[in-house]
Amino acid sequence: MNLLELRGVSVSFDGFLALNDLNLQLAPGELRAVIGPNGAGKTTFLDVITGKVKPTKGDVFFRGKSLVGQSEHRISRLGIGRKFQTPRVYQNLSPRRNLELAVRGPHSPFDLLFSPLSSEQRDRVQHLLGVVGLESHAGQQAGGLSHGQKQWLEIAMLVAQDPELLLVDEPVAGLTDEETERTGELLRQLAGDHTVLVIEHDMDFIRDLQAPVTVLHEGHVLCEGSMEQVQNDPRVIEVYLGSETQEAP
Ligand code: ADP
Ligand code: MG
Secondary structure (H helix, E strand, O other): OOOEEEEEEEEEEOOEEEEEEEEEEEOOOOEEEEEOOOOOOHHHHHHHHHOOOOOOEEEEEEOOEEOOOOOHHHHHHHOEEEEOOOOOOOOOOOHHHHHHHHHHOOOOHHHHHHOOOOHHHHHHHHHHHHHOOOHHHOOOOHHHOOHHHHHHHHHHHHHHOOOOEEEEEOOOOOOOHHHHHHHHHHHHHHEOOEEEEEEOOOHHHHHHHOOOEEEEEOOEEEEEEOHHHHHOOHHHHHHHHHHHHHHOO
């Protein structure tokens, strides 16, 4: 069974179709890249999955159950985690402390401040610090981390809540080449245990992911395939890669 399935999803903003009969399936454990020019509907597509925007038409199924009409909070609890473009970490706390808060999940602030972690939770924090390569920065203020390190910390905080599906919106915008490469490695590593859907503009990054690519255009799936396949698809070249191809020497 598909972990996620969008069936004929349309979203109309005052008559303008941001999504137009969108169909998409994700298998459990899959890593999938979604690309598309500005305004293609990529963010709206994530908004529909997470319950922020309700489809005007169509349905979204997670593990075979419809998500339409469920609250964002409930959908997140079902196991769908979303990483926004700008990092949302507590700048004044250390990466370790940020992760300690994340592994406990939703609790009152009082619980968060005063209840001790179980040894399992402590192990999990340590493990996650290792996964994202922040062990040697575990105790310093998160505010002093590089932009890339903050992104990785936030990814670790999402993973701490053990979502089955991880939605990642433009994770490498503003990162150095080396950070970009490491982010790709991290997402590849997380796939398998999790299903990972990543939206990105950076073509080198997408190429390195070596994942199936879905191309969105005007709220609809234009084509799907390997990076090589979509790159050579004349429709894609026309709407998206055209300018890049022409700029190349
Ligand atoms: P992308 O993330 O691919 O750049 P978006 O999903 O943000 O695209 O937007 C798709 C289209 O829908 C754009 O033309 C955008 O202007 C429009 N749009 C997005 N959100 C709204 C909204 N709340 N109201 C009206 N139009 C919107
Ligand atoms: Mg967007």
